Amino acid sequence: MLPKFDILTDEQIDKIHNNSLKILQEIGVEFSYDPAIEVFKKHGQRVEGHRVFLDSDFVKKMVEKAPAQFTLHARNPEHNLICGGENIIYMPGYGAPFVYDADGGKRDATMADYDNFVKLAGASKNLHMTGGTVVEPTDVEDEIRHLKMAYSHIINSDKCFMGSSSGYEHAKDCIELTAVLHGGLDVIKEKPALICLVNSVTPLKYDDRMLGGLMAYAEAGQPMVIASLVMAGSTGPATLAGAMSLQNAEVLAGITLTQCINPGTPVVYGCTSALTDMSTGSLSIGNPENALFVSASAQFARFYGVPCRGGGGLSDAKTVDAQAGYESMMTLFAASSTGVNFVMHTAGILQYYMAMSYEKFMVDDEIAGMVLRYLKGFDCDSDEKMAYEVIEKVGPGGHFLTQKHTRKNFKTEFFRPALSDRQSFDSWSKDSLDTKQRAKLKWQEVLASYTPPELDPVIKEKVEAFIEKRSKELLK
Amino acid sequence: MNPIFEEIKDAIVDGDEDLAIELAEKVVEEKIDPVQAVQLGFIKGIEEVGAAWTNGEAFLPDVMMAADAMKAGMDVLEAVLAAGEGEGTYEDKGKIVLGTVEGDIHDIGKNIVGALLTSAGFKVYDIGIDQKAEDFVAKADEVGAKIIAASSLLTTTMKSQKVLVEYLDDQNLRDTYKVIIGGGPTSKKWGEDIGADGWAETADEAVALCKQLLE
Numbered sequence A: 001m002l003p004k005f006d007i008l009t010d011e012q013i014d015k016i017h018n019n020s021l022k023i024l025q026e027i028g029v030e031f032s033y034d035p036a037i038e039v040f041k042k043h044g045q046r047v048e049g050h051r052v053f054l055d056s057d058f059v060k061k062m063v064e065k066a067p068a069q070f071t072l073h074a075r076n077p078e079h080n081l082i083c084g085g086e087n088i089i090y091m092p093g094y095g096a097p098f099v100y101d102a103d104g105g106k107r108d109a110t111m112a113d114y115d116n117f118v119k120l121a122g123a124s125k126n127l128h129m130t131g132g133t134v135v136e137p138t139d140v141e142d143e144i145r146h147l148k149m150a151y152s153h154i155i156n157s158d159k160c161f162m163g164s165s166s167g168y169e170h171a172k173d174c175i176e177l178t179a180v181l182h183g184g185l186d187v188i189k190e191k192p193a194l195i196c197l198v199n200s201v202t203p204l205k206y207d208d209r210m211l212g213g214l215m216a217y218a219e220a221g222q223p224m225v226i227a228s229l230v231m232a233g234s235t236g237p238a239t240l241a242g243a244m245s246l247q248n249a250e251v252l253a254g255i256t257l258t259q260c261i262n263p264g265t266p267v268v269y270g271c272t273s274a275l276t277d278m279s280t281g282s283l284s285i286g287n288p289e290n291a292l293f294v295s296a297s298a299q300f301a302r303f304y305g306v307p308c309r310g311g312g313g314l315s316d317a318k319t320v321d322a323q324a325g326y327e328s329m330m331t332l333f334a335a336s337s338t339g340v341n342f343v344m345h346t347a348g349i350l351q352y353y354m355a356m357s358y359e360k361f362m363v364d365d366e367i368a369g370m371v372l373r374y375l376k377g378f379d380c381d382s383d384e385k386m387a388y389e390v391i392e393k394v395g396p397g398g399h400f401l402t403q404k405h406t407r408k409n410f411k412t413e414f415f416r417p418a419l420s421d422r423q424s425f426d427s428w429s430k431d432s433l434d435t436k437q438r439a440k441l442k443w444q445e446v447l448a449s450y451t452p453p454e455l456d457p458v459i460k461e462k463v464e465a466f467i468e469k470r471s472k473e474l475l476k
Numbered sequence B: 001m002n003p004i005f006e007e008i009k010d011a012i013v014d015g016d017e018d019l020a021i022e023l024a025e026k027v028v029e030e031k032i033d034p035v036q037a038v039q040l041g042f043i044k045g046i047e048e049v050g051a052a053w054t055n056g057e058a059f060l061p062d063v064m065m066a067a068d069a070m071k072a073g074m075d076v077l078e079a080v081l082a083a084g085e086g087e088g089t090y091e092d093k094g095k096i097v098l099g100t101v102e103g104d105i106h107d108i109g110k111n112i113v114g115a116l117l118t119s120a121g122f123k124v125y126d127i128g129i130d131q132k133a134e135d136f137v138a139k140a141d142e143v144g145a146k147i148i149a150a151s152s153l154l155t156t157t158m159k160s161q162k163v164l165v166e167y168l169d170d171q172n173l174r175d176t177y178k179v180i181i182g183g184g185p186t187s188k189k190w191g192e193d194i195g196a197d198g199w200a201e202t203a204d205e206a207v208a209l210c211k212q213l214l215e
């Protein structure tokens, strides 16, 4: 693995860190959820109404309790993942309400799209998890969406996945369902198996729904990503240092709450901060400033001793064009090379989180493969890798194509593109397919040949029974 | 021409809310013609900003701060204008109640829509986030609005826009107000499905839509 590089000096880290602590102590954070207020009061923090003023030493003490890394367990142990340290976890986009088709069409995302994206992630060599809310299945009633989504992850793949955090009840459902899959709540408390996303409401607020979710995961000892999305220029300051200080304060406040509820609960420091486009007000994510926020966050997470979430194949493009490609490569590359561990939105996102695209998914999968190869870096560990002997054997003026050493090593040393075209002009011009057209053929082929890994029929029955029972109760 | 009109115009262009209030207070105290202050000061200023916006020379903070300054200054003049002081009359282009629907707290887009409507000469009453159908209608009734504008950013709260239209139907008020909707996940089709009078994808289009509805 390549060493991860820092983008902030120690002095810059210090300045932003202290700015954040000052924000927490003097401006405070609003928590709308009463049980959270009770927790802070119990821990001796100053509370006025719903605003909590967090003491700097207290924050430092609580954040220290969070583990530096943890294992997330999959139903197939081969897909267990370590979140933290040098590791990196890729997964599909999260939360988009639309699907953009290859022909430029825009439509509401459905449950069928949901299953498809989970399968594509299940089939991918480069995506480690199937993610969560891979699209918003708008054809399913919201009361039971969380159950249908969790079922899709359970049945269509044996990789790790994410659960709902929208409110205490929905969060609990997903946790209990995962417990059914793994053999009980005590089992997953020992071996965490479900992770969720909790977002602050920038600037400086946490709302009921998210806090309900946070409490449920913390109580059950399940990990969560605590993230802040500062739109610099609108929901936060227009300077990078100011926006970063604000994001950092919010994330620290969230992590502090988790550690008050259940010390040692695994958490991930999350960053989705980006820019406001000052002509339209829309969020803009495919830019160097976003890459800087993400890289700085990775460094802050290292500073606090917790894993980091951020980045992805992020783009503002509306179709799979050059913009989609170069923006996504920049944001995924920056995240990956500066030490982000958990990359939501790795594949599929178009137009600042508003849409998923099947073609974009395949392009990002390719980008992910390229970046993963880059991260492996050079292997200088053996004589074989140093290749002195074969260089000697071939000598001046020869070639290496017919050497055993070549035949053996190129397969592991070279990244083999699944989508990129490396043919000659003549061969390519037979069909003249561009990336988007090739990506369309590719995902159709992958879906057609994918067989989901089998789920033990006894467990499957229990899972389905749980969903049926809860659905009835929720739809009453 | 009284030099204060030029000062008011500049205050609006600079987005200087405090100065706009101060100058408006001076207009009232010194019994300067308020209609002229509006036409040659406030409106001149906001038109200049609007033109720069259309040309891509002005950015959101320019427009939104100008709209805030205009609103603050106009509030000061409201009483004297209502009393009919000054040569001629000043009337806004129409009153609009704007808010984010119940269950939804996204407000950046709504705020931008509000600012651009204000700068286009409409009088905007922003009731904030997480608002019930009743709240939109109560405010519209109170201020005599012609348009109710509802923003929603979540697929799960879009149905509150439908509830708003249904509520108006139930109250036999459907013909009293035009309802327009918008926000990220909404669409023209959604607007049509729920029987809204209009939908717009961007704030600029929202302004055009309101102009067209009040023609």
Ligand code: B12
Pocket (backbone or CB within 6 Å): A094, A095, A096, A097, A136, A199, A200, A201, A202, A229, A231, A235, A280, A281, A282, A283, A351, A352, A353, A354, B103, B104, B105, B106, B107, B108, B109, B110, B112, B113, B149, B150, B151, B152, B153, B154, B155, B156, B180, B181, B182, B183, B184, B185, B199, B200, B201, B202, B203, B204, B206
């Ligand atoms: C910023 C943001 C937040 C901020 C909001 C801060 C604030 N003060 O508004 C915070 C962090 C609080 C937040 C919270 C949540 N968010 Co949010 N958020 C966004 C984000 C990134 C940008 C929204 C935005 O401000 N855009 C910029 C403005 C200018 O655009 P706009 O609102 O669309 O407005 C324009 C037009 O639509 C139109 N318009 C807007 N309103 C109106 C009204 C009328 C009448 C008209 C005519 C026109 C019109 O004009 C505007 C200017 O051109 C979007 C993704 C995105 N790219 O849009 C997600 C997004 C909307 N959020 C989402 C979600 C899921 C949530 C949360 C549930 C949690 C989460 N996972 O983040 C909570 C919900 C809280 C709640 N109860 O409402 C999802 C929604 C998916 C879905 N199911 O529909 C999105 C799409 C992100 C995603 N892919 O997951 N969010």
